Amino acid sequence: MASWQTPRVVQWMTATLNEPGEVRLRRRLACQGGIVRKYYDELVVPRSSGEDGQAVASVADEPPARRIERLRDFLLEDLERARDGRMRDIVETIQREQLMLVADRRNGVLVIQGGPGTGKTAVGLHRVSWLLYNNIFRRGDMLVVGPHRGFLEHVREVLPRLGTHGVTLVERDRLWDEPRGVDPLPARLVKSSARMATVLRRGIEQQGGTRALTRHLKDGAFAFVFEGAFLSVPQADLEKFLAWESGAYNAQRLAFGTRLVDALTAAYHDASSRRHDSGVRKRIERHPQVKRIVNSVRPRLSAEQVLRDLLTDAEFLRRAATGVLDDGEQAALLRERRERMTEEPWSLEDQICLEELRHLLNGDGPPRYRHLVVDEAQDLTPMQARSLARRCPSGSLTVLGDLAQSSGLHRWNDWSELSQVFAGVDGWHLEQLELSQVFAGVDGWHLEQLTIGYRVPREVMDFAAPLARVLAPNTRFPESVRPGGEEAVTVLRVAADEVDGTAVSRAAELSGDGRSVAVIVPDGVTGIGSDDARVLRADECRGLEFDHVVLVEPAAIASQEPGGLGELYVALTRCTQSLTIVHHSPLPRELDPTTEATLEDEPMTTAGAESRDESGFQAFLDDLERSVREERECHVHESVRYSLVSALFAARLAPVTDSPTADIVCEGPAGRMLYEVLGEGGHAYPAIRQAVLRLMEVQYAEGGQADHRFVVLPREPEQPWAADVLRDAFGIALIWRDGGSWSGEGIGIALGREAGGVE
Numbered sequence: 073m074a075s076w077q078t079p080r081v082v083q084w085m086t087a088t089l090n091e092p093g094e095v096r097l098r099r100r101l102a103c104q105g106g107i108v109r110k111y112y113d114e115l116v117v118p119r120s121s122g123e124d125g126q127a128v129a130s131v132a133d134e135p136p137a138r139r140i141e142r143l144r145d146f147l148l149e150d151l152e153r154a155r156d157g158r159m160r161d162i163v164e165t166i167q168r169e170q171l172m173l174v175a176d177r178r179n180g181v182l183v184i185q186g187g188p189g190t191g192k193t194a195v196g197l198h199r200v201s202w203l204l205y206n207n208i209f210r211r212g213d214m215l216v217v218g219p220h221r222g223f224l225e226h227v228r229e230v231l232p233r234l235g236t237h238g239v240t241l242v243e244r245d246r247l248w249d250e251p252r253g254v255d256p257l258p259a260r261l262v263k264s265s266a267r268m269a270t271v272l273r274r275g276i277e278q279q280g281g282t283r284a285l286t287r288h289l290k291d292g293a294f295a296f297v298f299e300g301a302f303l304s305v306p307q308a309d310l311e312k313f314l315a316w317e318s319g320a321y322n323a324q325r326l327a328f329g330t331r332l333v334d335a336l337t338a339a340y341h342d343a344s345s346r347r348h349d350s351g352v353r354k355r356i357e358r359h360p361q362v363k364r365i366v367n368s369v370r371p372r373l374s375a376e377q378v379l380r381d382l383l384t385d386a387e388f389l390r391r392a393a394t395g396v397l398d399d400g401e402q403a404a405l406l407r408e409r410r411e412r413m414t415e416e417p418w419s420l421e422d423q424i425c426l427e428e429l430r431h432l433l434n435g436d437g438p439p440r441y442r443h444l445v446v447d448e449a450q451d452l453t454p455m456q457a458r459s460l461a462r463r464c465p466s467g468s469l470t471v472l473g474d475l476a477q478s479s480g481l482h483r484w485n486d487w488s489e490l491s492q493v494f495a496g497v498d499g500w501h502l503e504q505l506e507l508s509q510v511f512a513g514v515d516g517w518h519l520e521q522l523t524i525g526y527r528v529p530r531e532v533m534d535f536a537a538p539l540a541r542v543l544a545p546n547t548r549f550p551e552s553v554r555p556g557g558e559e560a561v562t563v564l565r566v567a568a569d570e571v572d573g574t575a576v577s578r579a580a581e582l583s584g585d586g587r588s589v590a591v592i593v594p595d596g597v598t599g600i601g602s603d604d605a606r607v608l609r610a611d612e613c614r615g616l617e618f619d620h621v622v623l624v625e626p627a628a629i630a631s632q633e634p635g636g637l638g639e640l641y642v643a644l645t646r647c648t649q650s651l652t653i654v655h656h657s658p659l660p661r662e663l664d665p666t667t668e669a670t671l672e673d674e675p676m677t678t679a680g681a682e683s684r685d686e687s688g689f690q691a692f693l694d695d696l697e698r699s700v701r702e703e704r705e706c707h708v709h710e711s712v713r714y715s716l717v718s719a720l721f722a723a724r725l726a727p728v729t730d731s732p733t734a735d736i737v738c739e740g741p742a743g744r745m746l747y748e749v750l751g752e753g754g755h756a757y758p759a760i761r762q763a764v765l766r767l768m769e770v771q772y773a774e775g776g777q778a779d780h781r782f783v784v785l786p787r788e789p790e791q792p793w794a795a796d797v798l799r800d801a802f803g804i805a806l807i808w809r810d811g812g813s814w815s816g817e818g819i820g821i822a823l824g825r826e827a828g829g830v831e
């Protein structure tokens with residue numbers, strides 16, 4: 073039997089009524105133990121045009137609902153099998169639209185967007201096998217990049233089962249040198265943005281250059297006496313030698329030295345009678361004056377040195393980043409300089425910057441491949457994308473992902489920006505220009521969508537759908553072929569101290585029959601252990617699948633930074649049989665349209681709702697939400713906000729962070745607490761006064777009284793009396809970030825550790 077990868081089989085599998093080729097009939101058989109259990113005809117082509125007789129049919133022509141019905145019926149058995157943690161090949165049941173992508177022969181970047189469980193990973197791996205089988209690439213030409221080690225474990229057996237061996241699969245973060253430290257979120261955000269590439273380039277350009285040149289000039293020229301001859305090169309010539317042409321910095325450095333020595337040698341020959349002195353060039357090159365000027369205008373640089381200076385020298389960073397990063401972003405980058413270079417705590421983002429710098433300095437880079445397959449590509453940061461592009465200068469990639477599942481440091485609005493980074497890279501000019509300039513109009517990429525979901529039961533998808541719409545309103549939500557049944561989604565709301573126990577016992581209930589169970593928990597929850605299930609964080613379950621999933625405290629996952637909502641969507645869509653939610657704090661509003669209604673019987677959402685003038689109130693709300701959004705763009709603000717959120721989680725509370733008006737609302741032992749956070753400059757009284765006003769507006773917008781209200785500052789208030797005034801005049805407590813901890817009157821209550829009163 074011909075292999076599925078052969079052109080003939082692919083042609084047979086992908087034929088349609090409009091383009092049948094030689095295919096007359098495509099019949100799918102479902103067999104069991106050598107017996108055909110059922111079959112259906114996907115494609116029936118009449119023998120000659122105009123011939124009637126047999127019904128003419130093609131899957132491509134079927135109404136989608138009928139098609140899904142058919143698929144469901146036909147794939148059921150395959151879909152029903154228990155998941156043992158390892159992905160299988162899908163050769164027997166692969167669908168036409170999947171195979172079309174597996175065997176896509178177009179050059180450039182092929183982007184495959186598809187919702188959870190639509191078979192992107194499966195398609196990517198089958199494509200690797202198809203590319204090799206058809207000799208389009210060889211083993212060593214290709215690299216498959218996956219999100220994490222667990223994912224690689226999950227897919228490990230697919231390629232060997234397809235008869236494909238020797239292709240390298242690598243976990244994304246392993247592409248770069250091992251990190252030695254972790255940056256705070258604001259620094260990570262800046263370092264991973266595309267603007268950082270400009271700052272790095274400028275960091276190199278700031279070194280030496282024409283400013284340094286003037287120190288070596290006298291009367292508008294670089295001149296010295298050499299072996300009795302007066303040698304001089306005018307400033308204008310030197311500046312020409314310095315002009316940055318294409319090529320890496322060190323090539324520029326070399327070019328400057330060569331041109332200078334050429335000019336000096338020519339000057340020597342003009343001035344000296346010893347015209348044919350063949351050794352003179354070498355002697356000029358070694359002359360201390362020449363070495364000094366070269367080292368000064370084009371100093372020797374290492375990537376580590378440039379990055380270290382940028383991250384630890386505020387003035388140097390300002391020169392490189394003016395007009396690119398605002399003051400807050402520059403402040404977010406700065407850190408203390410370690411005594412020795414070897415002690416610098418390079419983070420993952422730093423390692424990627426270092427790779428970019430090495431490329432700028434030396435032109436060299438990481439190993440190159442002729443084709444990359446990148447899974448979960450929506451989570452790449454712009455700096456990671458540039459780095460991957462350097463690994464694949466041919467611009468031939470298979471990019472798999474789902475924008476709605478984004479949870480990385482960067483959110484791509486659509487696939488074009490990322491694809492163009494891959495499609496347009498041809499080495500050097502990436503560093504020379506801004507991305508948008510380089511790649512506008514490049515047509516080296518194609519976007520295709522997979523729209524049928526094979527993993528997640530329909531009921532679970534319906535449950536997750538409102539969240540998907542919020543996360544990526546423009547991407548198509550998949551239609552699930554898998555029927556779930558009434559038990560597919562179970563939501564258990566329990567007392568705070570019963571959450572962990574309930575999750576564990578539910579996992580035990582679900583396990584058995586060889587079915588896999590995962591308990592997915594928010595960051596920082598370490599107390600849950602289970603013999604019956606794998607316990608993992610939301611970011612660890614990306615790309616994986618289990619028969620049953622027990623998801624703990626979705627609100628806590630949703631509020632994780634960065635991209636908590638995306639993480640939650642990923643976690644919700646890992647199961648093939650059932651999803652159980654175990655929670656105490658209210659579900660995120662994206663998941664539960666009744667959240668607001670539920671809150672109505674609680675103190676915050678009662679008084680006055682009916683008596684408001686609705687249109688005026690809406691206008692007020694819109695205005696408030698807009699200014700809150702603006703505030704949240706400030707890194708300092710967000711860093712303070714999430715430090716507090718994390719402290720509240722540590723106190724086993726469930727802060728709500730996704731209100732469009734309130735920075736944080738949290739039920740604690742002292743009652744309902746409302747927090748208004750201040751960003752940069754927020755420690756001065758005028759800003760604090762504004763925050764008091766805002767807090768009152770937020771309280772009004774949220775519909776009622778809070779038991780405790782806090783204004784939260786990034787550091788100690790400038791005016792020592794501010795806290796007293798707030799407490800006495802407004803009944804509001806002031807707390808602030810104090811190095812690594814928190815201060816202020818009533819801090820125990822603010823952090824959810826005490827039940828006393830401050831007001």
Ligand SMILES: Nc1ncnc2c1ncn2[C@@H]1O[C@H](COP(=O)(O)OP(=O)(O)OP(=O)(O)O)[C@@H](O)[C@H]1O
Nearest residue numbers: 162165166167188189190191192193194526527615
């Ligand atoms: N044609 C098919 N026939 C049978 N099973 C399929 C088919 N296509 C995909 N599947 C199965 O559906 C499940 C999901 O596939 P896969 O992991 O490739 O989806 P994905 O789009 O990468 O998902 P996610 O984005 O959620 O990680 C796998 O178990 C896979 O084997």
